[in-house]
Amino acid sequence: MDSSFINMEFLIDTFFVALSGVPIALLVTVVALLIAMPIGFFLALSRITEVPIVNGFTKVYVSFVRGTPIIIQIFVLYSILPLILAGIFERYNIDFPIYDVNPLWYAFIIFSFNTAAVLVEVFRSALKTVHAGQLEAAYSVGLTTAQAYRRIVIPQMLVSAMPNLCTATINLIKATSLGYAISLQEITLKAKVAANVGYNYLEAYIDIFIVYLILCITVEYLFKVFEKRLSRYKAVATA
Amino acid sequence: MLDIQNVHKSFGKNEILKGVNLTVDKGDVVVILGPSGSGKTTLLRCINFLERADQGTAKFGELTVDLHSASKKEVLDVRKRSAFVFQNYNLFNNKTAIENVAEGLIVGRKIPKVEAYKIAREALDKVGLSEKYDSYPSQLSGGQQQRVGIARAVALNPDVILFDEPTSALDPELVGEVLEVMKEIAREGTTMIVVTHEMQFAKDVAKKVIFMDGGNIVEEGTPHEIFVTPKEERTRRFLRRVLPGEYDFQI
Numbered sequence: 193m194d195s196s197f198i199n200m201e202f203l204i205d206t207f208f209v210a211l212s213g214v215p216i217a218l219l220v221t222v223v224a225l226l227i228a229m230p231i232g233f234f235l236a237l238s239r240i241t242e243v244p245i246v247n248g249f250t251k252v253y254v255s256f257v258r259g260t261p262i263i264i265q266i267f268v269l270y271s272i273l274p275l276i277l278a279g280i281f282e283r284y285n286i287d288f289p290i291y292d293v294n295p296l297w298y299a300f301i302i303f304s305f306n307t308a309a310v311l312v313e314v315f316r317s318a319l320k321t322v323h324a325g326q327l328e329a330a331y332s333v334g335l336t337t338a339q340a341y342r343r344i345v346i347p348q349m350l351v352s353a354m355p356n357l358c359t360a361t362i363n364l365i366k367a368t369s370l371g372y373a374i375s376l377q378e379i380t381l382k383a384k385v386a387a388n389v390g391y392n393y394l395e396a397y398i399d400i401f402i403v404y405l406i407l408c409i410t411v412e413y414l415f416k417v418f419e420k421r422l423s424r425y426k427a428v429a430t431a
Numbered sequence: 432m433l434d435i436q437n438v439h440k441s442f443g444k445n446e447i448l449k450g451v452n453l454t455v456d457k458g459d460v461v462v463i464l465g466p467s468g469s470g471k472t473t474l475l476r477c478i479n480f481l482e483r484a485d486q487g488t489a490k491f492g493e494l495t496v497d498l499h500s501a502s503k504k505e506v507l508d509v510r511k512r513s514a515f516v517f518q519n520y521n522l523f524n525n526k527t528a529i530e531n532v533a534e535g536l537i538v539g540r541k542i543p544k545v546e547a548y549k550i551a552r553e554a555l556d557k558v559g560l561s562e563k564y565d566s567y568p569s570q571l572s573g574g575q576q577q578r579v580g581i582a583r584a585v586a587l588n589p590d591v592i593l594f595d596e597p598t599s600a601l602d603p604e605l606v607g608e609v610l611e612v613m614k615e616i617a618r619e620g621t622t623m624i625v626v627t628h629e630m631q632f633a634k635d636v637a638k639k640v641i642f643m644d645g646g647n648i649v650e651e652g653t654p655h656e657i658f659v660t661p662k663e664e665r666t667r668r669f670l671r672r673v674l675p676g677e678y679d680f681q682i
Contacts, residue, residue: 325521328481332515333535333587334507343538347525425525425567 203395209386210399213379214407216296217368220378224303224364231304232311239316250312257309262302263370269302270295270374295374303364310360318353319345351423358415362408369404379403432457432622433591438487438498440473447473448484449646455591455639458620462633464657465643466669471626472518474643475593478624479515480506491590511540514584518596520576522568522583528555529564532583540587554586555579558612574605578612585616592616594625630674634658642666 235253238246257265278290322345330340350357372381380400387396433455440448447470455461463471476482477498478489484498491512496505514535522531532551536542542550555564558578568576577597584592597613598606610632617623617636627633633640633654640657642650642665650663658674661667 323519323521325517325519326523329515329517329521329523330534331481332479332510332513332517333583334510334539335535336503336507339538343534344523344525351525425527426569 198398199390199392199395202390202392203398206383206386206392206396207399207402210379210383210396210403213377213382214403216376217365217371217378217407220296220299220303220368220371220376221361221364223300224307225361227300227304228307228311231308233315235308235312236315236319239312240319254309254312257306262306262367263373265306266298266302266370266373269305270298273298273301295371295376298374299368299371299376303367306367307360307364310363311357314353314356314360315349317356318349321352322348347422351419351426354415354419354422358412358419361415362411365407365411366404369400432492433624434490435474435478435498436488436490438474438477439485440470440477440482441485447646448477451487451643451646451648453624453641453648455622455624457590457622459638460617460623460625460636461639461641462637462654463624463626463641463643464628464630464633464669465649469643470646471643472595475515475595475624475626478509479513479593480509481515511587512590514587514589514592516577516580516584516592516594516597518599520568520573520580520600522576522579524568527565527567528560528571528579528582531568531579532586535583535587550586551582554582557585557615558582559608572605573601574608577601577609581609581612581616585621591622591624594623594627596626596628598627598629628673630658642669644669 235246235250237243239250274290274293277288280286281288281290326344326348327340330344331337335343368376368378369380371378372384375381383396383400383403384393387393433453435451435453438448438451438453439446447468451470451474453461453474463474465471473482477484477487480498480501487498489496489498489509491509494505494508494512496509501509522528523534526534529548529551532554533544533547536547536550537544552561552564555561558581560575560578560582563571563575563579566575568579571579581592581597594613598609601609606629610629613623613625613632614636625632625637637654639651640654641648642657642661642663644665650657650661650666656662657666658670661670
């Protein structure tokens with residue numbers, strides 16, 4: 193057995209094992225964002241325009257998600273969803289092996305559920321930065337509400353949402369590490385499994401650490417570039 | 432051409448418009464004067480459905496709509512016949528000057544892009560901004576922004592352009608350039624309803640001057656009738672306060 197403090201060979205090998213979990217982590221992140229963004233946007237809109245019922249539901253939903261740890265949300269949904277689905281399938285005599293479902297599907301559902309609530313608040317504050325006059329001006333030149341939002345309000349809203357959207361995305365990437373609790377084949381789980389063999393936990397943790405760091409710094413950089421592009425019309429201000 | 436009848440509007444318990452009637456003929460410039468809170472701006476906003484009136488009708492040529500219960504389609508129809516120039520300009524911040532002008536043409540009226548940009552360039556040329564096609568609002572002065580706002584309205588070639596205190600947010604030295612542009616398009620025969628505090632503009636350009644106070648039209652007539660021979664005491668009191676050169680107060 194290697195007597196040095198850190199097993200370099202294992203550290204390097206496991207780094208690539210951890211790296212092989214990146215696609216799954218990113219897949220979960222992207223799918224969750226794609227599902228959560230429209231949901232978060234419309235719920236934010238319903239909060240701002242005070243749509244009855246939906247507004248109240250959204251408040252409760254956001255408080256619920258914010259007020260509970262993600263790991264508990266994962267455990268609860270992972271336990272309850274199969275039970276509910278199994279009940280439904282049994283009732284309608286559908287033969288579906290509900291307990292053999294790839295945990296990836298649960299990850300999609302759980303992280304979308306969580307991220308949508310985060311994005312409600314991100315979009316709500318961003319929508320408030322767009323002056324009401326922008327919408328009125330769009331109406332006055334004959335745009336419908338949908339056109340006005342698509343062409344005028346949303347592009348401006350996205351610019352102010354960018355910093356918070358970046359934070360939400362990075363938090364989501366990091367949160368996918370909790371997927372190990374439902375055997376999701378992502379970065380943390382893969383490295384930990386590799387470490388189990390020879391109890392090289394320190395090396396595995398260092399690898400996990402570095403992989404997330406690289407991933408998050410890259411995403412942060414991409415967001416910065418994108419934000420700069422989106423805010424072109426502001427960047428040139430005060431000529 | 433434009434006939435507005437019996438417009439009522441309240442915000443909560445506060446009754447802003449108490450049954451206003453207004454008729455505008457094609458090519459007329461109608462100037463609405465009055466102290467703040469008299470309902471001038473609200474009246475304009477009700478005509479363009481930026482505010483829903485509680486009651487009232489509007490007749491744009493052959494199109495008659497109920498200002499309270501008009502359908503979405505009717506609202507769009509009215510907005511296709513009218514244009515609005517805002518006190519705070521309200522240019523689309525994420526679009527250049529020319530995109531601001533072309534937006535309503537391309538998206539609202541389905542005019543092909545090439546033609547829309549041609550119209551937009553002509554409109555910007557008319558307001559003296561040939562050099563600023565590709566500037567974003569953040570790169571323009573207040574006066575320039577408002578001229579883009581006017582170009583955006585003119586380009587739509589509407590039956591009537593509604594001006595809501597177009598110079599009130601401007602630095603004093605920038606008011607002149609905007610008023611010049613407004614005079615120019617008035618000379619071309621554009622039908623305009625203008626809410627303003629610029630008395631000289633009203634005297635020079637208006638075909639009809641309306642004095643509003645407390646949600647009602649108190650008096651209306653030619654500039655001469657309103658400024659020189661006003662009949663109502665309230666009109667006279669208002670004019671004494673706003674017209675320069677007549678000091679009826681003591682320090």
